[in-house]
Amino acid sequence: MPVSAPGSAGMRPAFVNLMEPGDKVIVCVNGVFGARMKENVERLGGVAVVVEDAWGDPVDPNKVADAFKKNPDAKILAFVHAETSTGALSDAKSLVALAHQHNALAIVDAITRSAACHSRLMSGTSTPSTPVRKSACPARQGYRRSASVSARWRRSRHARPGGELVSRPQRW
Numbered sequence: 001m002p003v004s005a006p007g008s009a010g011m012r013p014a015f016v017n018l019m020e021p022g023d024k025v026i027v028c029v030n031g032v033f034g035a036r037m038k039e040n041v042e043r044l045g046g047v048a049v050v051v052e053d054a055w056g057d058p059v060d061p062n063k064v065a066d067a068f069k070k071n072p073d074a075k076i077l078a079f080v081h082a083e084t085s086t087g088a089l090s091d092a093k094s095l096v097a098l099a100h101q102h103n104a105l106a107i108v109d110a111i112t113r114s115a116a117c118h119s120r121l122m123s124g125t126s127t128p129s130t131p132v133r134k135s136a137c138p139a140r141q142g143y144r145r146s147a148s149v150s151a152r153w154r155r156s157r158h159a160r161p162g163g164e165l166v167s168r169p170q171r172w
Contacts, residue, residue: 016044
C-alpha cells in the first residue's frame, strides 16, 4: 500500500520497532538526516552515542569501530547511506559489517541511494573500485528521479489508455 509521506515517516517506525527505551544506539551524523536519526533515538528514550563527521563527508568506519569498542553494549548502528542534505555517500557495506561484527542491528536510511546510486552496493555483488569520495552520490538528482517515477505512476493509475484523466487523485 503506497503511503504519501516524507522519508522520515519510514525512519521513525524502524526505531520504534527495533529499539527499546534505554538501548544504546550508535548514530552517525554527517548531515540533516543523521541528526534526525539522533532525535528519534532520544525521543524514544534511547541513549544516542554520536559519531560525528563533517557535513559533506562520508561516515568514517574507523570512528564507528572506536564507538563500538567504547560501547560494547550498543544494540544498533544507525546511519544515512547517501545523506540527502549534502550528497555524501558512506560505505554502507563496511558499516553494516561492523554492526554485525558487534552483534548489533543496522538501521540504514537509504531513500536517496535507492534512486541515485549503484543499486548493488550493499548486496555484496558489486563493490566500488575506488574509496567512497565526498559527494559521490547525486542526492538531489536521485530525489528528482524518484519524484518523477512517482508522478508517472500516479498519472498512469488515473488515466484511460488515450491519456484522458478518469478522476483526480484525492488530496488529503
